[in-house]
Amino acid sequence: MLSENTVKEIGLIRSKYHDAQSSLLPALYVVQREHGWLSPEALKEVGEILNVPKAEVKGVSTFYAMFRHKPIGRHLIQLCTNVACMIMGSENLLNILKDRYGLEPNGTTVDGRFSLVVMECIGACGTAPAMLVDTDFHDNLTEKRITEILESYK
Amino acid sequence: MITVTINRKKINLEKPVTILKAARMAGIEIPTLCNHEMLEPFGGCRLCLVEIEKMPRLQTSCTQYVTDGMVVWTETEKVVEARKAMLEFLLINHALDCPYCDKAGECDLQDVTAKYGPATGRFAEGKRRHPESFDDPIIVRNMERCISCTRCVRMCSKVQGAYAISMVNRSSKTFVEPFSGGRYDCEYCGNCLTVCPVGAIMSRMHRHTYRPWQIEKEADTVCSFCGVGCSMVLQVRGNSIVRAVPRETGGSNKGLLCNRGRFGYDYVVSSGRLDSPMIKRDGKFRRASWSEAFTYIAGRLKKIKEDSGGNSIAGIVSGRCTNEDGYVFQKFMRAVLGSNNIDSVASFGYAQAQRFFEGIFGQGVTANSMRGIPNSDGVFVVGGDPTAVNPVLGLQIRAAAGKGVPVTAVGYMPGLKIFAANRPMPKPFTETALLSAMVTELRNIKGISGKGLFDKLIKDIPPVSLGEAEEVCGVPSKDIRSAVDALSRMTNPSIVIGMDIIRRTEGQANLLLLAALVSLLNSRIYLLSELPNEQGLTDMGCLPDMLPGGRHLTVESFRRRYEEFFGVDIPSSPGMGIMEMIEAAHDKKIKALYVMGEDLVYSMPDSAYVKAALSKLDFLVMHDIFMTETAGLADVVIPSLSWSEKEGSYTNLERRMQIVRKAVEGKGMEEWRAVSEISRLLGFNMDYKSSGDVIAEIAKVSPLHKDITYEDMTGECMWPYKGEPLRHGISLEDIEMPDKGSLLKRPEKDRIYIGVDKPLFHFETLSRNSEALSSIAPEPYMNVGKALAGRLFLAEGDSANVSTAAGSLKLSVRVDPDIPDNSVMVPDNFGDKGVYAIMQWKVNSALKAPVTDAEGVTIKKMKHAAEEVAV
Amino acid sequence: MEKILLRNIENPDSADINEYIKAGGYKALLKALEFKPADIVGEVRKSGIRGRGGAGFPTGMKWAFASADPKKPRYILCNADEGEPGTFKDRPILEKNPHLLIEGMIISGYALEAEYGYIYLRGEYPAAKGILNAAVEQAYEKGYLGDNILGKGVRLHLSVHQGAGAYICGEETALIESLEGKRGQPRIKPPFPVNEGFLSKPTVINNVETLANIPYIIEIGADAYAAIGSPDCPGPKLFSVSGHVKRPGVYELPMGVSLRDIIYNHSGGILDDKKLKAVIPGGISTPILPADAIDCPMDFVNMPKHGSMLGSGAVMVFDETVDLVKICYRAIKFFEHESCGKCTPCREGVGWMRAILERISGGSGTAGDIDLLIEVSNNITGKTFCPLGDGAAMTAQNFIKHFRNEFEKKINNGSVKRAA
Numbered sequence A: 001m002l003s004e005n006t007v008k009e010i011g012l013i014r015s016k017y018h019d020a021q022s023s024l025l026p027a028l029y030v031v032q033r034e035h036g037w038l039s040p041e042a043l044k045e046v047g048e049i050l051n052v053p054k055a056e057v058k059g060v061s062t063f064y065a066m067f068r069h070k071p072i073g074r075h076l077i078q079l080c081t082n083v084a085c086m087i088m089g090s091e092n093l094l095n096i097l098k099d100r101y102g103l104e105p106n107g108t109t110v111d112g113r114f115s116l117v118v119m120e121c122i123g124a125c126g127t128a129p130a131m132l133v134d135t136d137f138h139d140n141l142t143e144k145r146i147t148e149i150l151e152s153y154k
Numbered sequence B: 001m002i003t004v005t006i007n008r009k010k011i012n013l014e015k016p017v018t019i020l021k022a023a024r025m026a027g028i029e030i031p032t033l034c035n036h037e038m039l040e041p042f043g044g045c046r047l048c049l050v051e052i053e054k055m056p057r058l059q060t061s062c063t064q065y066v067t068d069g070m071v072v073w074t075e076t077e078k079v080v081e082a083r084k085a086m087l088e089f090l091l092i093n094h095a096l097d098c099p100y101c102d103k104a105g106e107c108d109l110q111d112v113t114a115k116y117g118p119a120t121g122r123f124a125e126g127k128r129r130h131p132e133s134f135d136d137p138i139i140v141r142n143m144e145r146c147i148s149c150t151r152c153v154r155m156c157s158k159v160q161g162a163y164a165i166s167m168v169n170r171s172s173k174t175f176v177e178p179f180s181g182g183r184y185d186c187e188y189c190g191n192c193l194t195v196c197p198v199g200a201i202m203s204r205m206h207r208h209t210y211r212p213w214q215i216e217k218e219a220d221t222v223c224s225f226c227g228v229g230c231s232m233v234l235q236v237r238g239n240s241i242v243r244a245v246p247r248e249t250g251g252s253n254k255g256l257l258c259n260r261g262r263f264g265y266d267y268v269v270s271s272g273r274l275d276s277p278m279i280k281r282d283g284k285f286r287r288a289s290w291s292e293a294f295t296y297i298a299g300r301l302k303k304i305k306e307d308s309g310g311n312s313i314a315g316i317v318s319g320r321c322t323n324e325d326g327y328v329f330q331k332f333m334r335a336v337l338g339s340n341n342i343d344s345v346a347s348f349g350y351a352q353a354q355r356f357f358e359g360i361f362g363q364g365v366t367a368n369s370m371r372g373i374p375n376s377d378g379v380f381v382v383g384g385d386p387t388a389v390n391p392v393l394g395l396q397i398r399a400a401a402g403k404g405v406p407v408t409a410v411g412y413m414p415g416l417k418i419f420a421a422n423r424p425m426p427k428p429f430t431e432t433a434l435l436s437a438m439v440t441e442l443r444n445i446k447g448i449s450g451k452g453l454f455d456k457l458i459k460d461i462p463p464v465s466l467g468e469a470e471e472v473c474g475v476p477s478k479d480i481r482s483a484v485d486a487l488s489r490m491t492n493p494s495i496v497i498g499m500d501i502i503r504r505t506e507g508q509a510n511l512l513l514l515a516a517l518v519s520l521l522n523s524r525i526y527l528l529s530e531l532p533n534e535q536g537l538t539d540m541g542c543l544p545d546m547l548p549g550g551r552h553l554t555v556e557s558f559r560r561r562y563e564e565f566f567g568v569d570i571p572s573s574p575g576m577g578i579m580e581m582i583e584a585a586h587d588k589k590i591k592a593l594y595v596m597g598e599d600l601v602y603s604m605p606d607s608a609y610v611k612a613a614l615s616k617l618d619f620l621v622m623h624d625i626f627m628t629e630t631a632g633l634a635d636v637v638i639p640s641l642s643w644s645e646k647e648g649s650y651t652n653l654e655r656r657m658q659i660v661r662k663a664v665e666g667k668g669m670e671e672w673r674a675v676s677e678i679s680r681l682l683g684f685n686m687d688y689k690s691s692g693d694v695i696a697e698i699a700k701v702s703p704l705h706k707d708i709t710y711e712d713m714t715g716e717c718m719w720p721y722k723g724e725p726l727r728h729g730i731s732l733e734d735i736e737m738p739d740k741g742s743l744l745k746r747p748e749k750d751r752i753y754i755g756v757d758k759p760l761f762h763f764e765t766l767s768r769n770s771e772a773l774s775s776i777a778p779e780p781y782m783n784v785g786k787a788l789a790g791r792l793f794l795a796e797g798d799s800a801n802v803s804t805a806a807g808s809l810k811l812s813v814r815v816d817p818d819i820p821d822n823s824v825m826v827p828d829n830f831g832d833k834g835v836y837a838i839m840q841w842k843v844n845s846a847l848k849a850p851v852t853d854a855e856g857v858t859i860k861k862m863k864h865a866a867e868e869v870a871v
Numbered sequence C: 001m002e003k004i005l006l007r008n009i010e011n012p013d014s015a016d017i018n019e020y021i022k023a024g025g026y027k028a029l030l031k032a033l034e035f036k037p038a039d040i041v042g043e044v045r046k047s048g049i050r051g052r053g054g055a056g057f058p059t060g061m062k063w064a065f066a067s068a069d070p071k072k073p074r075y076i077l078c079n080a081d082e083g084e085p086g087t088f089k090d091r092p093i094l095e096k097n098p099h100l101l102i103e104g105m106i107i108s109g110y111a112l113e114a115e116y117g118y119i120y121l122r123g124e125y126p127a128a129k130g131i132l133n134a135a136v137e138q139a140y141e142k143g144y145l146g147d148n149i150l151g152k153g154v155r156l157h158l159s160v161h162q163g164a165g166a167y168i169c170g171e172e173t174a175l176i177e178s179l180e181g182k183r184g185q186p187r188i189k190p191p192f193p194v195n196e197g198f199l200s201k202p203t204v205i206n207n208v209e210t211l212a213n214i215p216y217i218i219e220i221g222a223d224a225y226a227a228i229g230s231p232d233c234p235g236p237k238l239f240s241v242s243g244h245v246k247r248p249g250v251y252e253l254p255m256g257v258s259l260r261d262i263i264y265n266h267s268g269g270i271l272d273d274k275k276l277k278a279v280i281p282g283g284i285s286t287p288i289l290p291a292d293a294i295d296c297p298m299d300f301v302n303m304p305k306h307g308s309m310l311g312s313g314a315v316m317v318f319d320e321t322v323d324l325v326k327i328c329y330r331a332i333k334f335f336e337h338e339s340c341g342k343c344t345p346c347r348e349g350v351g352w353m354r355a356i357l358e359r360i361s362g363g364s365g366t367a368g369d370i371d372l373l374i375e376v377s378n379n380i381t382g383k384t385f386c387p388l389g390d391g392a393a394m395t396a397q398n399f400i401k402h403f404r405n406e407f408e409k410k411i412n413n414g415s416v417k418r419a420a
């Protein structure tokens, strides 16, 4: 069930567009922010609010890599592995995440603290390697920095 | 004028079309996979690439429009190489299981690969794995065969408007899925099956039962479920129908079908089919020979006619009977038995509406081509959900909406929910107030001269203000206002009328108001027709006061014409309508009732009352394909043929005359044939050898059907095909002006009303005997609004007992926020009993139609199926 | 060169409207509002500016098409999807100079008589979202946005719309689909967005950097603007430099600056003074260039003559140590992941290319694999629905063209290893 606030926020977003379906992506973001992921029930509810058929909502939401369709951990690490980050060491960072946290791409730590998603270019090539943790940007990552940074997410 | 050269062939065109179309017009085949004539171009499969001079890249012929002077090559080496490459790509992930796949033999991919494809693919890695999904009772999905052409999804969303499936994920991980990922939550139109070029989406009904090349016979016929009369082809192997598919072109449906038409045919082989005449003696049926049965019927009818007169005999025809059945039967009743007591369920509203509008605007005014709907500039719908009653007509409304035409849908219409720009939701049975306010407003906006005969009447309709209407029907004034504003801007709208609006105490006022709207808006009328031949039966004179060709019995000259033709006199005063017949049976005023295929106990209000009435008859004859509850009460039961086992004609709601053809052999007999046999035994010779003979006679006597032959009925034959021009109406004597009070009748406070829901998946006896349809929708339900559900502590999936003074039904609960408060919607036709069973017996005396708006309902939650909980 | 697009960004508060105004911001708007819309279109046309999103289409021409279509409302969309790997040039504008973009959009909206605008921002820039939203809000407060801009009876409503991780949504018609809440797949053209774009109405889509140039064109006039940089391709240009250079980052330089200059002068040369091996000059879908081919003027007109393309101006520098086969594999893997799935050659073919490269890169390639890879990529080229598939094919083709020996070495080493 979507919270009253979420429903209200979706209503507000709706008013910015001349057509209800245009507010679908922003609405899904609001829901994902609340729940961490987009459950089938949530997709259905968003569809009902915006008068967009639920199958259509699902088709749309699954097209986009940043929408999650499975529950995730408390914090989402989105680590870039595209060319610039790759040559600047992102593969090594992946190993570290695996060794230290047992984190595999698309996996979640046993304690539910972190989930990891491997990203295509996140626009930080000049300060590669880089990652997003939730909505925070971290770049110029090194072995040391990444663990320090992650330790600040509980 | 555009001239394009394709493979050296010059093609002249009036307007630009795609290269693909131009090529096809010139007989040049270009292979395609994602393109389909019923769908918008997509350009995804890239198989239709062609070379165009002066263009460096190959272009997709399905998306590229021709221009004057363009030179196109469709089979150059470069093109053929590209096609081969595309096929090699497609085969990367497409399962190579043709020997096992049901689509083999009619698979587009198989065909083009045979023609252009590489001998072997060079892709070495494993294919995508995706287990076949059997989660659905009807549709099996095999995504290892999907080629992402999206034809099914485009069909489902853009044409059907069901939006039940979508492409999920992206890149090569894309596939097609219903929302649940398993079972479909859809309209089961199966139109996705029509367009899937490979074996990715298939019907389970004929899984592994035959191969396309094993089809022995195809019967080009029309569907027998509703009044749209979709053209379809029944494919037969042995003596059984293996598949029903739409005919690609022509008819009213142009390649579309609904769930009932596509999957519901399996009632034909239901184990409950009657296979022999039965005569009841001492309360028990026993099998009888045909001649025994006919002799028995003739004898009993003769006796009753002699003892009590022809007027003590009545006949009812089913809306599934053909024109031939209807014609012969009314002749039998009138000429042989001397009774005008003949009617059908068309008189549950359809016939009355038709008569009302024809009286004002002229003959044929209610029967218009469905294709006109998307061409109108606005659609107004009231009285029932067209997408459920007449699904393929409903699609035309959706198509209109898709083109941006504003649709106003009054009342509960789930199938138009996302399509209607305006959805006023009046309180139960208060549409009259809403319509009155609309007429009042439009009258002000449009102005009327008051000179024309009908204009005078419009002028006299008591004015109802928006505020008054709002108070009664609960629709906010501003919503009525915006609906009116939208309508007033239209120049050629369509008004679609469901029968619920007529089966009311205020039925006649509603008709008048609708006629006023039609007149003020200059709109076309569409009447929803629940049965395949309601229109045909009224045309054939299966009405107590009308003769074939829509001619009034009481008009001496018309009657004479038929009397001369029949060679006998027919009674000159109108007979009893279907509602009166039941009452007369109750009062023992009629002694014998001859029913052709109508399960009266099921389809009429108050089943207990109807049963009691039928039990009082001296003699009840029943033709049917099943031993229905009504048949169980009969003295003689004659097995009928299902629509796939006989030949005849239907006239659809557009007045399109089409032929039903025999696909398989059945064990019953056509009604017209049986009736002619009985007629002969009664000394009146009816010498028809075939249904063609009957049509020939109709073509001679009915002015509307003059000179029509079977050959004419190719799908585009609308009466008056060669017949007399249609007559103009303006007979207003019968129209009573309603007083303001009746326009503003409000629902009683705290009373729960029962409304008739039209389920998409069911239609009377037939669908109940269809395994396929029953597997889609196994149990009857009630729809209840959120507020009422809350007050009654009902949740989705609960069982509840819904009762009225006339009886009760146990139903599972569905909660739908769109249902107006204080009402429940109950389907009229599936399960053991439909909603009519518990409607009180009430007749609108002016329309002689049932009234369904008077119910006080109690609803009790049941803890388990059997137990009731007091709430 | 004086900084135009990155003006004032060292100021930590550069995103604030007051700072922007203090540095001379929103003056161009005032000036623009003195002109007639058609005159602004004419001015932009005269300036010769080409779109900075990658294709280099003349902006003035695009605007003229949209202005000629009578349908209303019209929309102005800013393409801030910045998805081309290697590209991060729009980010400093979005994060540090959002009002420049907004001012550009207001002028564009006025010129095109478009009353509604959206900034389609990639989902991977959450910080920019906050900054842009705040900036838009400030612009409303100051009366630069709304129903009656600066009391001049001009209307523009602007909002930020966040994408959700799909490179293809940078393609303009896919972007529109996405903005309409649909799957981001490209549309059939024609009709072009200028006639039937967002919600089927005339729509102009421009890249962030393109729009950020507009105020400057108005400020200094078309003629002065046309004098900057290359003659056929004028103006300042942002280059994002990444990989093995000493000072990676975004550089604002005149169009036509040489690639060598960018690498060795502005970016400080190769990291650790190693040898340069190859450069991808314009983002991952532009052809890779070997070290000896970097004396080329970086603009839309000249780069094709030198075997590559300007693209988004994303210079990716590879030193002698890199494994180019692996980079090629990674690049194709990117395209496979981002293929929208609409057309056969891209959906299926790019995956196949990836599979072959995975084999080669992993040491299990066989002798025929390079030719097979070329053949598969040739079968894609020119047959896809949109340029994404072409880009993938071209990427692999150029890696092989210039560095075939590296692929061969991988295959040989692999078979030697397997034999041992």
Ligand SMILES: Cc1cc2nc3c(=O)[nH]c(=O)nc-3n(C[C@H](O)[C@H](O)[C@H](O)COP(=O)(O)O)c2cc1C
Pocket: C050, C051, C052, C053, C054, C055, C056, C057, C059, C079, C080, C081, C082, C083, C084, C167, C168, C169, C170, C171, C172, C173, C205, C206, C207, C208, C210, C211, C386, C387, C388
């Ligand atoms: C696959 C693909 C991805 C693209 N990505 C972007 C992008 O991220 N940003 C961008 O501005 N343009 C991108 N483009 C170019 C746009 O389609 C379009 O040409 C551009 O936004 C027009 O703006 P401009 O004229 O200002 O350059 C992309 C094109 C393709 C084919």
Ligand code: SF4
Pocket: C168, C186, C338, C339, C340, C341, C342, C343, C344, C346, C347, C384, C385, C386, C387, C388, C389, C390
């Ligand atoms: S080339 Fe085809 S599949 Fe690839 S992104 Fe473009 S349209 Fe989609």
Ligand code: FES
Pocket: B031, B032, B033, B034, B035, B042, B043, B044, B045, B046, B047, B048, B049, B060, B061, B062, B063
């Ligand atoms: S038929 Fe033209 S691309 Fe598929």
